[in-house]
Each structure stands twice: as structure tokens, then as C-alpha cells.
Amino acid sequence: MTAVIRTERLTKSYGDHRGIIDLDLEVAEGETFGFLGPNGAGKTTTMRVLLDLIRPTSGRAEVFGIETTTDPVAIHRRVGYLPGEFDLYDRLSGADTIAYFGNLRGGVDRAYVARLVDALELDTSRRFKEYSKGNKQKVGLIVALQHRPDLLILDEPTAGLDPLVQQTFFALVREAHDEGRTIFLSSHIIDEVDRTCERVAIIREGRLVQVDRIEAIRELAFHHVELTFRGPVDPAAFAGLAGVSDVEAQGHLITLRVSGPIGAVISVAAAHGIVDVVSREPNLEDVFLAQYGEHATDAGAGA
Amino acid sequence: MTSAAPTVLDRPGPFSRVLGIGSVYGKTLRDSLVAAIVVGGVAGLFMLGTGAPYGAAPEFGTTELRRQFIAGLTALPLALRGLLGEPINLETMGGFLSWRVGNFLPVLLGLWPVIALSGILAGEAAKGSLDVLAATPRSRRTIALEKVGAHVTAVALAMLILAAVIWAVGAFFAKLPGDEIPISAALGQVVLYGVMMLTGGALSFATAPYVGRTRALAFGLIVLFASYLIYSYASLSPVIDALTPLSFFSWTAGHRPMAGVSDWTSVAFLAVVDVVLLAIGVLAFERRDLGAVANVGWLRLPSLPAGIAGPFSRQLADRAGIAIAWGLGIGLYGILIVASAQAFSDSIASLPQIAALIRLVYPGVDLSQPSGVLQLTFFGFGSFIFTLAAASYLAGWASDEGRRRLEVVLTTPVSRGRWALRSATGGMAAIALMTLVVAVLIGLGIVSQGGDIVAPLAGIGVLGLAAAAFAGVGLAVGGLVRASLAAWVTAILAIATFLLDTLGAALKLPDVILQLSIYKHLGQPMAGIFEPAGLIAASVMVVGGVALCTFGLTRRDIGR
Numbered sequence: 001m002t003a004v005i006r007t008e009r010l011t012k013s014y015g016d017h018r019g020i021i022d023l024d025l026e027v028a029e030g031e032t033f034g035f036l037g038p039n040g041a042g043k044t045t046t047m048r049v050l051l052d053l054i055r056p057t058s059g060r061a062e063v064f065g066i067e068t069t070t071d072p073v074a075i076h077r078r079v080g081y082l083p084g085e086f087d088l089y090d091r092l093s094g095a096d097t098i099a100y101f102g103n104l105r106g107g108v109d110r111a112y113v114a115r116l117v118d119a120l121e122l123d124t125s126r127r128f129k130e131y132s133k134g135n136k137q138k139v140g141l142i143v144a145l146q147h148r149p150d151l152l153i154l155d156e157p158t159a160g161l162d163p164l165v166q167q168t169f170f171a172l173v174r175e176a177h178d179e180g181r182t183i184f185l186s187s188h189i190i191d192e193v194d195r196t197c198e199r200v201a202i203i204r205e206g207r208l209v210q211v212d213r214i215e216a217i218r219e220l221a222f223h224h225v226e227l228t229f230r231g232p233v234d235p236a237a238f239a240g241l242a243g244v245s246d247v248e249a250q251g252h253l254i255t256l257r258v259s260g261p262i263g264a265v266i267s268v269a270a271a272h273g274i275v276d277v278v279s280r281e282p283n284l285e286d287v288f289l290a291q292y293g294e295h296a297t298d299a300g301a302g303a
Numbered sequence: 304m305t306s307a308a309p310t311v312l313d314r315p316g317p318f319s320r321v322l323g324i325g326s327v328y329g330k331t332l333r334d335s336l337v338a339a340i341v342v343g344g345v346a347g348l349f350m351l352g353t354g355a356p357y358g359a360a361p362e363f364g365t366t367e368l369r370r371q372f373i374a375g376l377t378a379l380p381l382a383l384r385g386l387l388g389e390p391i392n393l394e395t396m397g398g399f400l401s402w403r404v405g406n407f408l409p410v411l412l413g414l415w416p417v418i419a420l421s422g423i424l425a426g427e428a429a430k431g432s433l434d435v436l437a438a439t440p441r442s443r444r445t446i447a448l449e450k451v452g453a454h455v456t457a458v459a460l461a462m463l464i465l466a467a468v469i470w471a472v473g474a475f476f477a478k479l480p481g482d483e484i485p486i487s488a489a490l491g492q493v494v495l496y497g498v499m500m501l502t503g504g505a506l507s508f509a510t511a512p513y514v515g516r517t518r519a520l521a522f523g524l525i526v527l528f529a530s531y532l533i534y535s536y537a538s539l540s541p542v543i544d545a546l547t548p549l550s551f552f553s554w555t556a557g558h559r560p561m562a563g564v565s566d567w568t569s570v571a572f573l574a575v576v577d578v579v580l581l582a583i584g585v586l587a588f589e590r591r592d593l594g595a596v597a598n599v600g601w602l603r604l605p606s607l608p609a610g611i612a613g614p615f616s617r618q619l620a621d622r623a624g625i626a627i628a629w630g631l632g633i634g635l636y637g638i639l640i641v642a643s644a645q646a647f648s649d650s651i652a653s654l655p656q657i658a659a660l661i662r663l664v665y666p667g668v669d670l671s672q673p674s675g676v677l678q679l680t681f682f683g684f685g686s687f688i689f690t691l692a693a694a695s696y697l698a699g700w701a702s703d704e705g706r707r708r709l710e711v712v713l714t715t716p717v718s719r720g721r722w723a724l725r726s727a728t729g730g731m732a733a734i735a736l737m738t739l740v741v742a743v744l745i746g747l748g749i750v751s752q753g754g755d756i757v758a759p760l761a762g763i764g765v766l767g768l769a770a771a772a773f774a775g776v777g778l779a780v781g782g783l784v785r786a787s788l789a790a791w792v793t794a795i796l797a798i799a800t801f802l803l804d805t806l807g808a809a810l811k812l813p814d815v816i817l818q819l820s821i822y823k824h825l826g827q828p829m830a831g832i833f834e835p836a837g838l839i840a841a842s843v844m845v846v847g848g849v850a851l852c853t854f855g856l857t858r859r860d861i862g863r
Contacts, residue, residue: 054592077440086431100324
């Protein structure tokens with residue numbers, strides 16, 4: 001498949017501050033690609049380089065086979081972008097804001113815009129400054145989607161959206177994917193990437209540490225489990241189970257970490273008179289640290 | 304939630320492209336339209352307020368009467384005459400307007416391009432909307448050119464309004480032959496104003512991609528005011544005179560079409576300078592990282608420590624840098640006046656009629672002292688600038704609420720009342736800090752020249768008090784209604800009072816209106832003459848303003 005995004009040893013630094021370092025990345029046409037990393041890892045920097053909003057310190061980046069610094073306008077023509085943090089024009093209404101960017105692009109399908117507005121349940125008559133954070137995000141999403149771009153670059157797109165609107169957003173992304181469009185989506189929420197992406201890259205401290213199918217990343221995930229019993233239970237009963245680690249006992253409570261299926265743990269717990277079970281999904285940082293340790297920043301990155 | 308159908312057009316219409324949301328140019332021009340009309344209107348008001356009495360008053364009814372009046376004015380010392388323009392054909396309406404109004408008008412009007420062009424790209428980059436805009440299929444060069452083009456169009460529109468007013472003043476108030484101002488002369492004059500207005504703004508635009516909005520704004524203001532003052536005071540000192548070639552006011556001093564003389568070469572040269580500066584800004588925007596500035600952290604004014612003890616220290620610390628900057632600027636202007644005080648006194652002493660006239664208007668003012676000269680030449684403009692500075696601090700004060708920092712602050716155990724009282728007092732302290740800097744600089748100037756120092760310093764204190772009084776009104780409105788109104792109210796009061804003081808008498812406004820100016824009730828403070836009633840009233844405005852602000856903020860919704 002043709003690569004829509006390709007970077008080679010892409011580096012961006014801000015004076016003494018790290019941005020991204022030697023990033024090699026390839027996103028194929030029609031792919032929904034997740035870009036995962038903790039805050040400050042370099043996700044936004046990468047996206048801004050791809051859009052030629054900032055220039056690489058070294059290395060190169062191509063979008064649609066065009067080097068980003070050579071002809072950014074040709075790239076922008078086929079891209080929809082939602083920044084992670086943005087503030088548009090206070091005095092324009094939502095409708096005017098959408099119309100303004102539609103005008104700057106030209107050829108926007110009015111019916112499709114109306115559908116997006118309806119789907120996201122946006123009141124376009126209000127001024128931008130009167131919108132809540134979630135509604136501002138909706139305007140940004142419509143601006144990014146309205147021209148049916150070949151490539152969507154979305155920086156933390158569901159931030160501020162309520163769960164129902166998030167569902168709508170995921171449906172729109174799926175629709176874009178079904179139409180063969182490419183989606184490059186950053187997030188620090190595993191679940192968000194899990195639901196939408198086929199492949200995922202993990203970035204940390206400016207370096208790419210892993211690029212893999214979402215299934216492989218999913219295998220990294222684990223659960224923190226808290227088991228409450230009627231009385232004290234010997235932790236050794238759990239320590240030997242497959243995928244179980246970090247078992248600790250504290251009176252009637254046992255805490256442990258489970259990778260993979262949790263069925264065996266539940267069975268053993270049931271046999272010991274379990275009263276309550278609490279299972280927490282870790283955040284990306286926890287997963288990452290568990291897998292790679294504090295200082296891991298290098299791995300077999302590549303498409 | 305209801306959803307209104309958006310009005311997206313596949314192809315924006317021509318009108319929308321020129322003055323609407325059909326293009327970057329159209330939107331920028333639409334956003335600038337009100338400012339253009341206000342700027343053109345205010346400039347026209349100056350022309351009307353000066354030209355109407357000149358044409359209509361019987362004191363100027365014959366050529367001979369005009370010559371007598373002009374002889375008196377041109378006999379004024381250089382310190383005063385320099386602030387006016389080139390004395391060319393003053394017996395005609397056009398010549399008189401060009402001389403009396405035309406010199407300082409580009410300074411006042413030039414504030415607009417400096418503020419607008421320093422932030423037209425850098426400000427939008429700071430808030431993040433430029434990322435979205437730059438991700439559309441418009442090259443950065445196109446975006447920058449459209450934005451600059453729209454601002455230049457807005458300036459041109461303002462100047463067209465001014466040209467129409469100038470022509471109308473000549474047409475309706477002409478009394479003697481030659482008073483009519485041909486539309487070609489009016490247009491020729493406003494082309495000069497437009498080009499001069501843009502110079503400071505173009506410099507700000509050129510430097511903003513490198514140093515950020517605030518520093519670019521400062522560069523533009525420094526060049527604008529320094530050029531004006533160097534040109535105006537060049538004849539007072541060989542040192543200032545040596546700087547004249549650097550002043551763009553002096554480059555174009557020979558172009559006064561309203562007075563019947565033109566020097567288009569100088570205007571064209573300045574226009575080329577403007578274009579080059581704007582081109583530098585466009586290229587810099589095209590080539591540099593969006594929103595990134597050079598490592599110029601060292602390029603800043605001395606400031607106070609971070610100020611994290613509470614709302615008072617936070618407010619003062621945030622405003623301290625700009626307060627010191629205003630203080631240095633106003634103080635240096637004051638030093639210039641003090642340095643020329645002796646020359647001024649000598650000139651007055653050699654003109655008994657003028658001296659008698661000044662004694663009549665300013666009884667008790669000793670013109671042999673720097674204090675008297677300061678009262679005569681510094682107090683009026685200084686009071687205006689002091690209050691504008693106060694308005695700028697209130698804009699910063701309001702940003703706490705506008706940018707929603709206040710909501711975070713008020714989730715701590717700081718009550719609304721406590722925050723309002725202490726932050727408003729912090730804003731007042733910034734005015735005090737600026738006043739202190741001005742006092743120190745002018746005080747040093749007086750010490751080096753000799754003369755009474757107590758009265759001028761007390762007078763500077765009164766200027767600070769008056770500015771704080773206006774700020775008190777702004778704070779009251781900000782607290783009771785909306786924080787963002789505070790700076791606007793203060794600035795409008797400053798401009799209205801300045802217009803009242805400078806044009807009110809010429810427009811023959813009723814005395815009851817003229818007395819509305821607070822400066823009519825403060826005495827001659829720079830010369831040591833004080834009016835207690837005015838000082839008490841100003842103090843009440845300060846305390847009452849802060850109290851009303853506190854009261855209002857405890858009653859209304861936050862974030863309005």
C-alpha cells in the first residue's frame with residue numbers, strides 16, 4: 001500500500017528542549033493509525049511538523065509523497081486537522097466559523113456539513129466564545145471533517161466530548177475509514193485507540209518505542225485487581241496462576257496484577273469465599289512503564 | 304439542543320471575499336471595519352474641532368487678524384512650536400490645520416497599526432487559531448499578505464473618511480480666499496498620514512515573528528514616539544538634532560499638500576520602507592516555525608519577583624513590567640521637557656506679550672522654574688498618557704477573568720471580595736509604580752538642571768492620582784458589569800477628557816461641559832498649586848471604584 005505519511009529520522013528540537021528525535025514512521029493509505037504517548041511525549045510536535053506548521057531540525061517528513069516543507073498547500077488541500085488545543089474566533093458564531101473555513105477550502109458539501117452538525121448536535125447559532133469546551137471541540141471536528149479530507153490528523157480528538165458524542169465521533173471515524181480515508185489520531189487513552197485504530201505507534205520522550213498492530217498493544221494491557229474475602233486468604237493460592245503477578249495480601253484484601261484472561265483468578269477467588277472484586281484498567285503510562293521500564297525509549301520502531 | 308443549518312457556500316461570493324468570511328482578507332477587513340471608522344472619525348473630529356473655529360470665529364475673520372494671531376503663535380518657544388508642525392501658509396485653513404493638528408495626528412493614529420500589526424499573526428498564533436488557519440490550503444505567504452492587505456485597506460478607509468472631513472471643513476467653514484481645501488490636497492495629506500501611521504506597525508509586524516507580540520509592540524511604539532519627539536525637539540539640543548535623520552517625521556516634513564507644498568519623493572521613500580518592513584514580516588512568517596520566537600528572554604525590562612503571596616502581589620507582579628516600561632517612556636519625555644526648560648524660559652523672557660498671556664492663563668506659574676515649564680508643556684499630554692497606561696493595566700487585570708484563571712483562583716479559600724479588593728489594589732499599585740518611575744526620572748532631570756524639585760514631584764503624584772481615579776471608574780464598571788469593560792471605560796474616559804480639554808473651548812462648548820474634565824479641578828500641580836476639592840474627588844473615585852468593584856464581583860456571575 002502507498003504510504004500517506006512517511007518520516008525518516010525526523011527530529012525537532014526547540015533550542016535546548018527536546019521535541020522529537022529520529023522518528024521513523026510510516027502510515028499506509030486507508031489506515032487508521034493511533035499515535036499513543038504520555039503528555040509531552042512529542043505527539044503534537046510530530047503532527048505540527050507533518051502540517052509544516054513547524055519545520056524539522058533534521059530528517060524529513062512526507063505526506064502524500066510530498067515533503068512537508070516543499071509544498072504544504074498541496075498537503076493541506078487533502079488534510080483535515082484538529083489541534084489538541086485551539087481557540088478560534090470569539091465573535092463568529094459556530095455556523096460562521098464553519099463557513100469561514102469552508103470558504104477557505106472551497107468545494108465543501110453543504111449537505112454533509114449539515115449532517116455533521118446534526119450528528120454532533122451542535123447549536124451553530126451561538127458565538128464561539130459562548131461555547132463550552134466540548135462544543136468548541138465539536139466545531140473543530142466539523143472544520144476538520146467538512147471537506148472529506150483524504151487524511152485526517154486528529155490531536156486528542158475526544159477531549160471534552162461527553163460519552164454519547166464520543167460514540168458519534170467514533171462512528172464518523174469509522175465512516176471515514178470505510179470510505180478509504182486515512183486517519184492519524186493521537187491520544188493518551190488506550191481505550192480510544194483500541195476502538196478506532198488498526199495500528200499504533202507509541203512515543204515516549206520524543207522517541208518512537210513501538211509500532212505494531214493494535215492487537216499486539218492490547219496484549220500489553222493488564223488489570224489491577226482487588227479481591228475482598230470473608231477472612232484472610234493465603235496469597236500463594238494466586239501467585240502461581242498464569243499471568244498473575246505482584247500479589248499482595250492485607251487482611252481480608254488481596255491485590256494483584258493480571259495480564260490476559262482473568263477467569264482463573266475468579267475461579268480461585270470463588271473457592272475462597274470472595275465478597276467483592278474490583279478491576280481497574282491502567283492508564284497508558286502504567287502500561288508503558290510496566291512493559292518498558294522508566295528509561296526505555298528505544299525499540300524496534302518501523303512500519 | 305437545536306441545530307441551525309449552517310450557511311456554507313461552495314464558492315463564496317465576491318462581497319464575502321472582500322468584506323466577509325469568504326477569505327482571510329475579507330474576514331480581517333470585516334473585523335477592522337469598526338476600528339477604521341472610529342479612527343477616521345476621531346481624526347476628523349480633530350480637524351473639525353480646529354478648523355471650524357478658525358473659519359467661523361470673528362477673531363480670524365480677516366487676513367490681518369489671522370497674521371496677528373499667527374505671529375503670536377509662531378513666536379512661541381521652540382519647545383511648544385516643535386510639537387506643532389511646519390509653519391507653512393498658516394493664513395489659510397489648510398496650512399493652519401496641517402500645522403496645528405497634522406503633526407501629532409500620525410502619532411495618535413499610529414497606535415492602531417502598531418497594536419493591530421503586532422498581533423495580527425503573532426496574537427492568533429498565541430491563541431492557537433493560526434494552526435487551524437495555516438492547515439487550510441492557503442500558503443502562509445498568502446495568509447500573511449491577505450491579513451496585511453486587509454489592514455492596509457482599513458487604514459486607507461480611515462484616511463478616506465479623514466480626507467472627506469478635511470475637504471468638508473474647507474468647503475463649509477472657508478471664510479477667506481484660499482481657505483477651501485481641494486479634495487486632491489486632502490487626499491495628498493492623508494496619504495502622508497496613512498504611510499506614517501503604518502511605519503511603526505510595519506516594524507512591529509516585521510519583528511513579531513522573531514521576538515513575539517509584546518516585544519514587537521514595544522519596538523513599534525518606541526519608533527513611533529521617538530521619531531515624533533526627535534523631530535519635535537530637534538532644534539532644542541545639538542544631541543537631539545543629530546538624531547533627526549533617524550526620524551521618519553523629519554523625512555516627510557516637506558510634504559504638506561493642505562498647505563500647498565508637496566514632497567512626494569519623501570512620502571514614496573517612507574512607503575518603500577513600510578513595504579520592505581511588511582515584506583520582512585511576511586517572509587519571516589513564511590519561513591519560521593508557527594508561533595515560535597527567537598530566544599530573546601534576555602530582552603526584557605526589569606520586573607518584580609513572581610508575586611505568589613496573594614492576589615495583590617500577583618497582580619502587581621504581572622503588571623510591573625509594563626508599568627516600568629510606561630514609566631520609563633513618560634519619564635524620558637519629561638526629562639526632554641526639563642532639559643529644554645531653560646531655553647523655554649529664556650524665550651518667554653524675550654517675548655513680554657507672550658509672557659503676559661501665559662501669566663493670564665496660568666496665574667501663579669513661575670516659568671523660570673522647570674516646574675512651571677512642566678505644568679505648561681507636560682501636564683496636559685502627560686495626563687492623557689498616564690490614563691492610557693492605567694487602562695492597559697486594567698486590560699491585564701480583566702484577563703484573569705476573561706481567560707478563566709479567576710475560576711481556578713476562586714476555588715481556593717480566597718473569597719471573591721478578597722480577590723477583587725486585593726487584585727484591584729494591585730492594579731492601583733501598578734499605577735503607583737509607574738508614577739514612581741516617572742518621578743525618579745524627572746526628579747533626576749531637575750536635579751541635573753537645578754530648580755525646585757518638590758512641586759514637580761508632587762505634581763507627578765497628582766497625575767498618578769488622576770489616572771487612578773479614572774481607573775477607579777473602570778474598575779467599578781468592571782466589577783459591577785464585566786471585567787473586560789474596565790480598560791475600555793478608562794481609555795474612553797481618557798480620550799474623551801483629552802478631546803474636551805483640547806477642543807472643548809475651540810468648539811465653544813458650555814462651561815458646565817468643560818468643567819467635567821477632572822483636570823480643571825486639580826489646580827496647577829506641577830507648579831505647586833493644588834485644588835483640595837479636586838484632589839479629594841479623585842481620591843474618592845479611587846477608593847469608591849475599588850469598593851464598587853469589590854461589591855460587584857461578590858454579586859455577579861464570574862466569567863461574564
